[in-house]
Amino acid sequence: MLEQKSNELESPVIQQGTLFDKEELERLQTQRTVWEETMVKKSLERIPERENLITTSGVPIQRLYMPSDVQGTDYQRDISYPGVYPYTRGVQPTMYRAKPWTMRMFAGFGTAEDTNKRFKYLLQQGQTGLSVAFDMATLYGYDTDHPSAAGEFGKCGVAVSSLADMEILFDGLPLDQITTSMTINSPASAIWAMYIANAEKRGFPMAKLGGTLQNDILKEYSAQKEFLFPPEPSLRLVVDTIEFGTRYMPRWNTISISGYHIREAGATAIQELAFTLADGLAYVDAALQRGLNIDDFAPRLSFFFDVHNDFFEEIAKFRAGRRLWARLMKERYGAKDPRSMMLRCHAQTAGVSLTAQQPENNIMRTTIQALAAVLGGTNSLHTNSLDEALALPTENAVLLALRTQQIIASESGVTNTVDPLGGSYFIEELTDRTEREALAYIERIDALGGVLPCIQNGFFQREIAESAYRYQQEIDQHKRTIVGVNDYVIKEDIKVPTLYVDYEGEKAHVTRLQRVRRERNNAATTRALEQLKRVAEGTENTMPAILEAVKSYATLGEIMDVFRSVFGDYMEPAVF
Template sequence: MLMSGEESEAVAMPEQESIETTQPVIEQGMLFDPAELARLEVAHQQWEETALHQSLQHLSERDLLETTSGVPIKRLYLPQDIATFDYMRDSGFPGSYPFTRGVQSTMYRAKPWTMRMFAGFGTAEDTNTRFKYLLQQGQTGLSTAFDMATLYGYDTDHPLAAGEFGKCGVAVSSLADMELLFADLPLDQITTSMTINGPASAIWAMYIVNAEKRGIPRARLGGTLQNDILKEYIAQKEYLFPPEPSLRLVIDTIEFGAREMPRWNTISISGYHIREAGATAVQELAFTLADGLAYVDAALARGLLIDEFAPRLSFFFDVHNDIFEEVAKFRAARRLWARLMRERYHARDPRSWMLRCHAQTAGVSLSAQQPENNIVRTTLQALAAVLGGTNSLHTNSLDEALALPTEQAALIALRTQQIIAHESGVAYTIDPLAGSYFIEQLTSETEQAAYAYLERIDALGGVLACIQNGFFQREIAESAYRYQQEIDTGRRQIVGVNAYTTDEPLKVPTLYVDYTGQQHHLDRLRYVRRTRDQAEARRCLDNLRRVCETQNNTMPALLEAARAYCTLGEMTNVLRAAFGDYTEPAIF
């Protein structure tokens, strides 16, 4: 495991002969007296031989006493489990290295986490209405979902987009859609997250141009672009181009953001989709940080300085039902990233050491059976994210195993966060589970296991090599298979699915996407193509093509194309022609 190189400072004590002659010498940094630990171990053995032995004779323990990821959980955790724990090295204080206890000094005591509900369906107008509704209900940040055609860089009238309009997010084919999507919203006062990857830079260009047309300078815009293409090859599979040019586009945005948009997170390095594909908590953490290190290496190779861009890197994690495992994952993530940034990359700005993250409750954990149970699952997961110290949070809706969320379901999900923030008391103190023998040991185990994966990935040639040789895909597939086998055999119980089932029919209302909106969208797309300055649009696309053939940053050309109302499909077609398509090699 990486160590910080820092030891806790000795505290000068006044000379007291009686104390010096009776107290044992304790090593610097140790929290426990070794002699007391030895006495405690004797007492523990006596307890096992008496009280515990008698209890087990009458009632045996349950099977599958392990984390969701399959890590065995001990019966009891004691001080000796964290005997080597050094507070300043391993925990520290909130807002200070190694940030185990949080990246802000006051955490939620000053301000709750950002409540950023994921929203997007049908037309830009419909989604704009949902955005305004959620803001009126107390949401504090926007989070945009795009439909499948948009995610793949196609205009809505492309043959491959047939039947996909608005089903998993909003359709955006040109700047005209972006203008309607964020109409009347104070983009310089709220932050906006956009979940898109392959064509992320083109969509971001439309967002920037839209704001500037409204008189909002790009430097005042705050938000996050997911833009994590490496995890697409690993898990989600919404890639467009081969890995190398795709990585170039990501670094183009990181470079542009570092120099032009100081309030924007140009990438959200995402473990969420890796976990949803079947990874364990440790794999999610390790593969996400490995991707992050790959982006850091690529940005350094571009000529950027580590402290020029690292403060705006952000992360995105899944939150499952196992509360303590999830809390440990968040704490281990911050500590491991801080150590890597300071020791491996020699970053000097403390902001470069901070792992700032968004979290979303686990969509894959939701069931179509007895969907009301999903409210409870989401509540537990949201609580875990808060106890783990997330910076922002989306809570899934009860009906998401069936369809896009209805307005009422989305409101319940938002209210879940608000109740946790204002009624539960968990936000009153910082990192309330710190010092728990179990949590501290699980945090260290998670960090060590994730670092072991990082070493394996390095030994195999790095992230791009592991994508090509199928390492990530095999690891995730094996974990997903094990978990599903546990459910299929009944060894792992899921309430309403393989335990406590009923035959009652579903009674949950679901959202219907009105396809009259698709016609309005297509009419607008045709109008844009017909009325724009055609010569200017062609010039901008030609310029984008020339830039792709050089090593210059593509963002200025994409901004120019967006400003000329070139469509998403037109811009992506230029990139496809320059970079080629990508087909994943056969792994199994």
């Protein structure tokens, strides 16, 4: 009997019924009119309201929200229960009452040795998952001693040029007990192969490994611009990892479809949600074309969102995203497994919102953003450090950012009930509007031919650029206040200590890289790279060949050069 009732809850085919009585709504509307013509009118005569009250996406905010604003809401169809389709209130029935979100602080700088120490420090301080930042040379698939990598060592993350670096990076860490997220895109399959090879070398079978590979190449063309190859072969490499993970690594999320970088480039919250879900649909389509079954791979898709300053809009974005993704997976693709319909996500507070002016203010910004992510139902969270507008974060700044999450989890009380803002007339109306406008964007993208044509014709780039320009104009014209930047400005000497990556670390890294090239079995490495080229020229999955190349200590640059020779470099078309 209980099982039957549970199935009824999970079924999207539910008899509809609104929450509100029609006659009561009419009575409330009459009362509202009287209230506006008396109390509100007198108040406005005494103290006028501020003008142009909008969200960061430009959505007008009403003075008051009432039942009439959500009168079409059907509880079970639109809101329902936590852990039940369409997952508006969260993907788990008890959410944080059972277990807090994963506190996954992004870390990486300089040498593998230094970053390994930071990982161990963070785990000792209560972090519950690792998140790896790579330096620019690694992100672009170059070895550290390549001319194009000059001056970039360790500046925005850790340098990884070969399996030897990966062995040091995760030395002494229990890879079967922790989960690891890696923010890497074009070279994702090679970096993932290094992680797998190192784990197996230490006795951890790949089937036991848990974590997430960002691996979202499509958003690179529209936002972050760290692409290497044209979109089509790049998408093939992503599907190779999805297929490989589906077959051999059931605990690994082979892609984290990322709206974070879209938002950081200047998109609105609605654009971030729409473009991210559209990219997700493109990956689903490509995996289905490969011959994979929707319910075999979709449960391991994950998402990554930005959390900006507009508190309520960000909460609504998470709720709308879960509902929209569930409906798309069910209605467009016919997914049967409930896990295929669950949008599970990581969130990171907005780096673009941090200011170099009065950097201590960033602590408050991060706290508000982190609280919005939690109230929105994120599954894991990174909180930015106060000094990140100036440099890579120091150990003390990272600890304070981690403590922000821990205080929210342990002291605020917001984890004691699931979706505490659910049912708010404002939140539900904003959630509905966000879903509608994001779906309208997705339908527009479909009408233009899909994500790849929209990359090639510059649709995403133009939309994001126009939103970024509008937002900056609002700041410049003082229509939007940024504390310490265009209001409450003070003259100050910034005295925040910043992290310094020294030259000695780079010398030690390059020395190790040269030793790897010298001491490895170069005949075996050459054979592995030649086999990888044959596979890349064909249609079979590249992951096994990449793994063999990595195990022979082929470097990241050598592996990426194979792909460059087959796929070519990509030059972005000019967008006006």
